[in-house]
């Protein structure tokens with residue numbers, strides 16, 4: 001069955017609690033079928049900084065909260081190192097249900113990157129969160145989040161750590177907010193990289209987050 005996207009499930013409200021409740025009923029794409037539950041964003045409701053990841057992972061899917069697993073712990077450390085208060089930010093994902101494969105029956109669930117169709121289907125939730133939180137700075141963690149809001153041709157490697165703005169409305173993304181936007185890598189990429197490179201990759205993530213801290217100062 002062709003899914004129609006999240007649009008029809010998103011209520012006309014800026015109340016984050018109402019949005020999160022409504023997301024439980026979303027069938028905007030097929031990812032709700034296999035996941036445990038929707039994982040909506042969380043944190044400070046009028047945060048100056050909104051961080052956007054890709055999609056919940058295995059632990060987030062079980063807990064129902066974003067960035068509580070290994071990537072979340074790394075992100076917490078990076079935020080602390082950059083001087084950003086983890087309790088003062090809002091954290092969410094481009095896609096709200098966990099997409100995974102099981103290489104063998106009954107075995108561990110392995111993260112699968114969401115398709116462009118799924119990212120676009122879920123974007124109305126993300127836009128509603130942006131409209132509600134109205135952050136001064138948005139941090140795009142990884143290519144999925146970056147392409148969701150900057151366009152499918154956006155090159156993260158060319159622009160990480162820069163201070164940008166969302167592109168002018170192209171019909172697809174009509175935003176009522178105009179925050180400063182800092183793209184950087186996804187914290188999982190630091191964990192997945194070769195052990196010898198991890199410290200360097202972590203420091204580079206912190207350096208990008210220090211750009212964010214500088215905008216807040």
Ligand code: URA
Pocket residue numbers: 053054055056057060065066067068069071072093188
């Ligand atoms: N990775 C993400 O992109 N988001 C999470 O919530 C957890 C891991």
Ligand code: SF4
Pocket residue numbers: 005006023026027028029030031032038095096097118121122123125
């Ligand atoms: Fe809805 Fe997003 Fe979940 Fe798809 S991934 S069902 S669009 S909340």
